[in-house]
Amino acid sequence: MAARVSEWLDERLGWRKVWEAIFLRKVPKTNWYYTLGSAALFLAVNQIVTGILLTIYYVPTPDHAYDSVQFITGQVPAGWLIRGLHHWGASAMVILVGLHMLRVIVHGSYKYPREVTWFTGVFLLLAVIGFGFTGYLLPWDQKAFWATIVGTRIAAVTPLIGDWILRVMRGGDELSAVTLARFFGVHVWVLPAALLSLILVHLYLVIRIGISALPKRGE
Amino acid sequence: MRETKRFDRRQFLGALTWGIGALISAGLGIPAVAYVIGPALQRKEAQDWIRIGSTTKVELGTPTLFKARVTRRAGWIENEEELSAYVRTDNGRDFIAMSNICTHLGCRVRWVSGEQKFFCPCHNGVFDKDGNVLAGPPPRALDRFEIKVEDEQLFILGG
Known part of the structure; x- marks a missing residue:
């Protein structure tokens, strides 16, 4: 039965070719460091699932942000788990993409013909840092508030356009309801759209070009 | 002869x-x-006796509307809400308290003394002075509150 269904679907969708291209492709002999990208991808899925779940109760206004987060953590069944996974997943994500980048540097995997893969990876790193920065404000507690005061002030050090950047980030002179709302909007709409598009290109290139072999001495 | 591996x-x-x-x-x-x-399955919090007013305000035979402020928790927000009940007595000793919420789709019913009936403005539900359905779509009589009298004060059980 299952075989007939998959046959019927394959005839119409051609999914088997896609499956083979993604999961049954030939790879050179590698080591465990080559799994860091997959680990980051796994975490991205974790962040997407738990992040969507958090928006079911979270409200991004100064009146409700802190209380709704406390409600999620203390009242909702498994809320502590969902929030915990998102919280710790975020830190793990930053660490993993950092290690993944180091792996690529050490093995020289950024070289021809994988330059574009590298560039999309650089933008993915920026997206992940953006997620971390915007997400940090959302619980709207003291740590979130002051970390964002400091973070936006750091951006303001930029020569010439620093003040302008600070105002755009905060949505005004002060950190306010406007800041919280725009950080939320960037965190749940702008960055996910960017991340998903970049991941799509990144993975397409990894599969199309294939992963690099371990470099040999004298090469 | 090599045995075929079932599970390599x-x-x-x-x-x-x-x-x-x-x-x-x-x-x-x-x-x-x-x-x-989860939050949808949580039972309502315990009910309390809520003082709604003095027995002297109830006219004999006429359902009288009483309103009380109650605090309700929804998620992380505490709201002050109005709890309304029609109280009726025929002898000044035995009281009944009826919800003013129509059992059809939750609109508020109104007592029309000229007709001696409750009318619901939404879909023409009609109830008699005891809250029984006389006409229209409501599936059952108006809900009752438990009521008690202490020191000439009316209390209903709600929350």
Whole structure:
């Protein structure tokens, strides 16, 4: 039965070719460091699932942000788990993409013909840092508030356009309801759209070009 | 003759990958369902006796509307809400308290003394002075509150 269904679907969708291209492709002999990208991808899925779940109760206004987060953590069944996974997943994500980048540097995997893969990876790193920065404000507690005061002030050090950047980030002179709302909007709409598009290109290139072999001495 | 391998290393690792994937999915999926439907399943908080007013305000034979402020928690927000009840007595000693919420779709009913009936403005539900359905779509009589009298004061059980 299952075989007939998959046959019927394959005839119409051609999914088997896609499956083979993604999961049954030939790879050179590698080591465990080559799994860091997959680990980051796994975490991205974790962040997407738990992040969507958090928006079911979270409200991004100064009146409700802190209380709704406390409600999620203390009242909702498994809320502590969902929030915990998102919280710790975020830190793990930053660490993993950092290690993944180091792996690529050490093995020289950024070289021809994988330059574009590298560039999309650089933008993915920026997206992940953006997620971390915007997400940090959302619980709207003291740590979130002051970390964002400091973070936006750091951006303001930029020569010439620093003040302008600070105002755009905060949505005004002060950190306010406007800041919280725009950080939320960037965190749940702008960055996910960017991340998903970049991941799509990144993975397409990894599969199309294939992963690099371990470099040999004298090469 | 070599025996055909039923389950080689490759198949084992494949099955293991699927198995771990299924475990992780269940480990996140089951809490996710509890998380989404959890607050909907929580029972209402305990009910309290709420003072709604003096017995002297109730005219004999006429349902009289009483209003009381109650605090309700919804999620992380505490709201002051109005709790309304029609109280009726025929002899000044025995009281009944009826909800003014229509049992059809939740609109507020109104006592029209000229007709001696409750009317619901939404879909023309009509109830008699005891809250029984006389006409229209309501499926059952108006809900009753438990009521008690202490020191000439009326209390209803609600929350």
